[in-house]
Every structure is written in structure tokens, then in C-alpha cells.
Amino acid sequence: MKLNYRLFKHKNLLFDDRFTKTMCMAITSISSFTLALYLKILLPGDYRMMYLLPVVIGILIGWRFGSLIKAPALINGIYNGAIGGVMGMMLGAVLKNPALCNIPLDTTALIATNMYVLTIFVACLHAIVSFLIRYSIKV
Structure with missing residues (x-):
């Protein structure tokens, strides 16, 4: 993730804001989802802090990724990071306890x-999203 950020920051001026915003949304969403x-x-998961x-x-x-672009992309990056974190946390909870979604797994x-x-x-x-972003940044 740090390598993606450095490469993203280094090549930021070569692309327009729309392309940069799309890359920022993709890497922010998948990184926060995976980490969560x-x-x-x-x-x-017994502590309240683990939910936050x-x-x-x-x-x-x-x-961090949204700060590379202008102010609206910062809000977009924060939003995508928060949603990715919530979704990763929900999938982790369902993987630990499938009964939350009425999935009948017995063993x-x-x-x-x-x-x-x-x-x-x-x-x-x-890994695929990171590779595709690095590939799209190559000029």
C-alpha cells in the first residue's frame, strides 16, 4: 500500500483529476476493505473499540490517498475508506459467525x-487492483 501511495504521489501531475480520482477510489476501497x-x-471482537x-x-x-487531489476528492476518499472499513468489518463478522445472516453452517x-x-x-x-493501478500509472 505504501508503494502504491509513493508511486501515486510521484506520478500525480501526469494525469487529470478524473483519472486520479478513479484510481484513488479503487485503491482506497480495496485497501480499507482488506485491512478491516x-x-x-x-x-x-469482544471489545467496543474493535468495532470502531x-x-x-x-x-x-x-x-491519505484523497489528499493527493483537490478537496472534493478528499471527501470522496474519506467516504470510500469508511465504507470499505465497514464492509470489511461486516464480512469478517459474518465469516466468524455465519448465523448472523442465517447461513446454515453446522461444523x-x-x-x-x-x-x-x-x-x-x-x-x-x-493484489490485482494494486497491480492494475501500478500498470495504469506507467507512462
């Missing part, structure tokens, strides 16, 4: 398998 999902899965931490981290990621082995598969899929999705 991993935080929700790895850390215990992924959203705050998503807002910080959105603010813990099946729950663990679904958790592994979806986290690997999200990691691959984050």
Missing part, C-alpha cells in the same frame, strides 16, 4: 474453510 477484514478476523478501529483505519487510508471445519477461502480471495483481489 483481516483486523476483524485476527483480533478478538477498522472504520477509523479506513478513514485514515481514504484521507467449525466448514466455517474455517470458508474463512480461509474468502481471505485468500480478498488478498488476491487486493
Whole structure:
């Protein structure tokens, strides 16, 4: 993520605001989603702070990428970061306890398998989006 930010900041002046805003939305959403999902899965969810931490981290990621462009994109980056954080947190909660959405999974082995598969899929999705953004920045 830091490499994407440095490359994004370095090449910022080469592109118009519309293209930069689209790239900012994509990397902010997927980065905050991935990080919130991993935080929700790895850390215990018994504390109240664990509900707010992924959203705050998503807002910080959105603010960081959104600050590269003008003021409306900053708001857009913060919004996408917060939404990505909330969605990652919700998916992590459902992966830990499928009964929240009335998904009939009885065995813990099946729950663990679904958790592994979806986290690997999200990691691959984050890698693909990062690669596509780096590829689109090359001039």
C-alpha cells in the first residue's frame, strides 16, 4: 500500500483529476476493505473499540490517498475508506459467525474453510487492483 501511495504521489501531475480520482477510489476501497477484514478476523471482537478501529483505519487510508487531489476528492476518499472499513468489518463478522445472516453452517471445519477461502480471495483481489493501478500509472 505504501508503494502504491509513493508511486501515486510521484506520478500525480501526469494525469487529470478524473483519472486520479478513479484510481484513488479503487485503491482506497480495496485497501480499507482488506485491512478491516483481516483486523476483524485476527483480533478478538469482544471489545467496543474493535468495532470502531477498522472504520477509523479506513478513514485514515481514504484521507491519505484523497489528499493527493483537490478537496472534493478528499471527501470522496474519506467516504470510500469508511465504507470499505465497514464492509470489511461486516464480512469478517459474518465469516466468524455465519448465523448472523442465517447461513446454515453446522461444523467449525466448514466455517474455517470458508474463512480461509474468502481471505485468500480478498488478498488476491487486493493484489490485482494494486497491480492494475501500478500498470495504469506507467507512462
